[in-house]
Amino acid sequence: MARDYDAIIVGAGMVGALSAVLLARQGMSVALIDRHDGRYALSVPPAYDARVSAISRHSQQLLSEAGAWQRIDSTRLAAYQKMRVWDGLGQGEVDFDCAQTALPDLGHLVENNVLCQGLMDAVQDTRGVDLFLSDMVTEQQRVNGRVEVTLASDRQLSGQVLIAADGARSQMRDQFGFNMVEWDYGHHAIVTTVQVDRSHQDTAWQAFGDEGILAFLPLPSVNDEHFISIVWSVPPMEAEALMALSDEAFCQRLTYAISERFNAMCLTVPRQAIPLRQRHAKQYIQENVVLIGDAAHTIHPLAGQGANLGFGDVGDLVAILTKAFKRGEDLGSMMVLRRYQRARIIENVLMSASMETFKRVFTTTQPAIVQLRNTAMKLAQSSAFIRNKLVAHASGIK
Secondary structure, X not given: OOEEEEEEEEOOOHHHHHHHHHHHOOOOOEEEEEOXXXXXXXXXXXXXXXXXXXEOHHHHHHHHHOOOHHHOOHHHOEEEOEEEEEEOOOOOEEEEEHHHOOXXXXXXXXXXXXXXXXXXXXXXXXXXXXXXXXXXXEEEEEEOOEEEEEEOOOOEEEEEEEEEOOOOOOHHHHHOOOOEEEEEEEEEEEEEEXXXXXXXXXXXXXXXXXXXXXXXXXXXXXXXXXXXEEEEEEOHHHHHHHHHOOHHHHHHHHHHHOOOOOOEEEXXXXXXXXXXXXXXXXXXXXXXXXXXXHHOEEOOHHHOOHHHHHHHHHHHHHHHHHHHHHHOOOOOOHHHXXXXXXXHHHHHHHHHXXXXXXXXXXXXXXXXXXXXXXXXXXXXXXXXHHHHHHHHHHOOOO
C-alpha cells in the first residue's frame, strides 16, 4: 500500500532540498527522493571546488528561512561588494558598488557542494520530510486525483503533487512527456579555481572580448593568498584548445584574457569543460506534476543567475502551495498549479531571452555592434539610476 504525502519531490539538490524544508515548515508532509546518498565531499581550501554559485540577496533570504544558510561555515562564503564589467574590444566599462545602494553586499559566492550539504543538513533536521536517498522512481501513474510512484527499493508513495527538481536532464520531465524548446549556445564553459597574485577586492570581474566571456569570481583568501573561481565561456574548438594546454600555458592565456588585471599564478583544481545548452519547458505544469529549477529551464551562465532563477521558482511555488494548503485546496489541481506557472514563466522566459541576446551581442566582433555595446555600457556607467536598477534586479529585489 502506498504511503501518502502532500508533496513528493524528486531531486534533492539545491532546489529540491530547499523546497522540501520550506514546505514541511508550513505543515505539509513531504517525500524527498534522490539517487545521491546525501553526503557531499567537501574540498579543503584553498583547493576550492570548481563548481560555484553566485547567491543573490533574495536567494540568501530563502536559504536563511530554511535554516541552511546558517549551517554554512562563514569561511566558505565570499561576499562581493562590487562588480566590474568591461569590453575587451573597446572602452566600455560598468562598475557596480553596494555602497551606492542600501545593500550590505551584492551577493555571495559559495561552492555548490558546500551549499548542498548545508541544505541536506537542514532537511535531516526538519520534521515532516521523509528522505529516500540512494533510490529512484521506476514507475509513476495518476490514480484518483493523486500521483503514485514506485521506487527502485519497491516502496510505493502517493502524493497530491509531484515536484520535479531533478535537474537539466530531468527523468520526471521526460517520463511525463513535457515538451521542451532547446538549442546549443555554441559555447563550452571552462571552470576551475585559480590562485592570483593580488586581492580580488571583494569584487566580481567580468570581461567580454576576443578571448570569450570570462568571469573572475572571488573566493575566500587563505593565509594572505588569494583565489578566484573562473567561468570562461568560449566556442567548443577554443575550449578544446584551452583544455589541451599545460596548466602554466593556461594561466598565461588567462592572465591575457583578464587584461592583466591579475596574474594567474596556478590552478588549484583540475579544469572542467561544460557544454552549454539553453532549455525551456513549454509548460511547467500538468495535473499533479510541476517542474522547477533546471528541470524547467537552463540558461547561459554569463550573468550567474541560473541558481537564483531556480530559487525564485522555489519561493513562488512554496508561497502558492502554502496558501492552497491552508485553504484545503487540492495541491495538484491545475487551478492551483496555474498560479505558479503564471508567477514564473514570464520572468524565466525573459531571463532566457536576455541571456541569449547578451551572448550574441557580447560574442560578436562586428565593429558596429561593438560600438553599440560600448555606448550602452558607457551610458550605464554614467547613470546611477540604471546601475541601481540592474543591481536590484540581480539581487531579486521586487
